[in-house]
Amino acid sequence: EPVRVTQRLEPVGIFTDGAGNQVVDFGQNLTGLVELRIRGEKGQKVTIRHAELLDQKGVFYPDTLRTAKSEDTYILNGEDQVLMPHFTFHGFRYLAVEGIEELKPEMFTACVMHSDMRKTGDFHCSNEKVNRLQENISWSLRDNFFDIPSDCPQRDERLGWTGDAQVFSWTAAFNRETALFFTKWMRDVSAASSLEKGVPHIVPDIQGTYSSAVWSDAAVVIPWVVYQTYGDERILEENWKCMHEWVDYIHNHVNENGLWMSGYQYGDWLALDREMGDKSVGATDVYFVANASYIYVTDLVAKTARVLKKYGEAAYYEVLREETLKSFREEYYTSRGRIVSETQTGAILSLYFNLAREKDRERILQILKTNIENHKNHLATGFVGTPYLCHTLSENGEHELAATVFMKEDYPSWLYAVNMGATTIWERWNSIMPDGSFDVSGMNSLNHYAYGSIGDWMYRKVAGVSQLKPGYKKFKVQPMFVKGIEEAGVTFESIYGQIESKWSCKDGKICGYVKVPVNTTAEIHLPEKEEVLTVGSGVYEYEYETTTNLTYERFSMDSTMGEILAQPLAVEMFNRMVPGMADNPMLAMAHQMTLVELIGAAPEARPLYEAVVKALNEVDRQAAGAEK
DSSP states (O other), X not given: OOEEEEEEEOOSEEEEOTTSOEEEEEEEEEEEEEEEEEEOOTTOEEEEEEESEEOTTSOEEOGGGTTOOOEEEEEOOSSEEEEOOSSOOEEEEEEEEESOSSOOGGGEEEEEEEEOOOBOEEEEESOHHHHHHHXXXXXXXXXXXXXXXXXXXXXXXXXXXXXXXXXXXXXXXXXXOOHHHHHXXXXXXXXXXXTTTBOBSBSSOSSOOBOOTTTTTHHHHHHHHHHHHHOOTHHHHHHHHXXXXXXXXXXXXXXXXXXXXXXXXXXXXXXXXXOSSOGGGOSSOHHHHHHHHHHHHHHHHXXXXXXXXXXXXXXXXXXXXXXXXXXHHHHHBOTTSOBSSOSHHHHHHHHHTTOSOGGGHHHHHHHHHHHHHHTTSOOOOOTTTHXXXXXXXXXXXXXXXXXXXXXXXXXXSHHHHHHTTOSSOOSSTTSBOTTSOBOOSSOOOSOOOGGGGHHHHIIIIISOEEESSGGGSEEEEOOOOBTTBSEEEEEEEETTEEEEEEEEEETTEEEEEEEEOTTOEEEEEOTTOOOEEEEOSEEEEEEEEOOOOOSOOSOOTTSBHHHHHTSHHHHHHHHHHSTTGGGOXXXXXXXXXXXXXXXXXXXXXXXXHHHHHHHHHHHHHHHHHHHO
């Protein structure tokens, strides 16, 4: 699709900052150009500079653009003029305008530009902060799908980084019709790739760097995503050579154990868990990540071969996957189920991609839970672990923990950025710190969609819609409740027509609505019910009673011990269950610690803490009911 102006925004504010800059605020970080309407003096010079944000003092702050000038200059002719530059674009929310004595709102219009992909998906829920997160995901998609999938639209980079596009591809395909966009870009990827060099990190290839896991995996993953979303085998046929040659390239560079242990790897890029060395790659062993990805793309190539009826090739890549997996397990897991990299991402990849032995899955899930609890129920993942974190928990019996991590509002979390006023997805979890200071690494975009990959979990798990057969010929509807969200739903324009799922859980009732388009089949998994309904096209509604309450509760495992002990009932329960516990002077040292932190030191206390939290919340519910 061509790049077009798809929306026009008027200023939400004009002011003079502390440095004397005349600033125009559009209220939204965006990609595009500013249209200036003016009648000035002949020869009058007007300069417009662009920036994403203001600094701690409210001063125009262009530093996130690095060396990008991002400046438009006009010489006026003395007549009525409508001015806008050509052959460029900017990423911005704010303008600093020089050369006009008095700025008026009607002078400025922000023209939003991106590849004009049809909007296909929409997510909504009862939590306005989560809705803002969805808006941020949508904006960062639009702002960066600008003929190519760029990493960021504002600074001196704006490159087609393959890793960013790969991890975000599922989320993108829900929100917008990406088939033509990715078909075109995959031709660029194929043209720049070879068996000798592998797949570039950036396409168009202007840097000459090649072949790293996750990033170069775009050559395989994106065609597969497009096929699964739209059911069109042509993208697999067109990219078959590039897809299998990427796996062949890796295979040509494995060691004597059949593992890929060479070359530069980005690892779990920008994860928060590395304390020494190159912190940008995260703490997860980079070759653990590389080989996990190798096994994953080999599996996809084998599946692609079967779709294309290349049965000999399919058998070859299936055997290669199994042999590589066997060696991977020998290299990275102990006989008792420990992982070489016991990070959140190490455990996530082990479980989500079925890398761990079946007998070890329960232990590795516990490793993941313990790691999250040690981070006060917060994530520490980067570009690799983040897309699969909540999926992994939800699919392994820990959906409540997935929901807890997702709904966190302090750093690091998705909603932290929302609370800090973000209107797009940030490159880093800490792009802006709680005190308003900025990351000063020189790599701090406020419009970077990779962490927006959580959208896929929101659509598949919270709203509950995921494809079971390519093109949503058959799909599943299985909503999973989240504390703090009482209503949620999605609409999605599949190639067969509109799919819709919406639900509510409040006032003692679960209600649902499912719309199934013609020539498709849906599996409906009713919340809190065992049976699965397989249905054809039509509209289906359900309603039944429940005791589930999704409103926020005052007490949780994230409450501090001090907050718990302030409740007489808690003191009574502690003394009854563990006589003398509440009077132990050592307990005073734990007043500022959360229950989940204390469990990390004493796991056997979990049932006790859970019972106390449940009882305290029940008292609150009874009190609220009495007030009504």
